Amino acid sequence: MAIVIQAFRERFENYKRYEIGDEYPETNKERVKYLAKLGFIEVVGKPKRVKKGADANGDTDA
16 A cells, blocks of 8 residues: 655546545555655555564563
């Protein structure tokens, strides 16, 4: 997922305006990388899932 950190208009989507905090679709990976390099968006990874009952290091045996 990519989050907008600086408002801009996307020229590939009829100059659609993206505001700060909006989600930017990651359909075009090269475009996402380019916009991140310019500082318009920030790519945020999905949070890691933790097993139920696991401690801080992920070990279920305690």
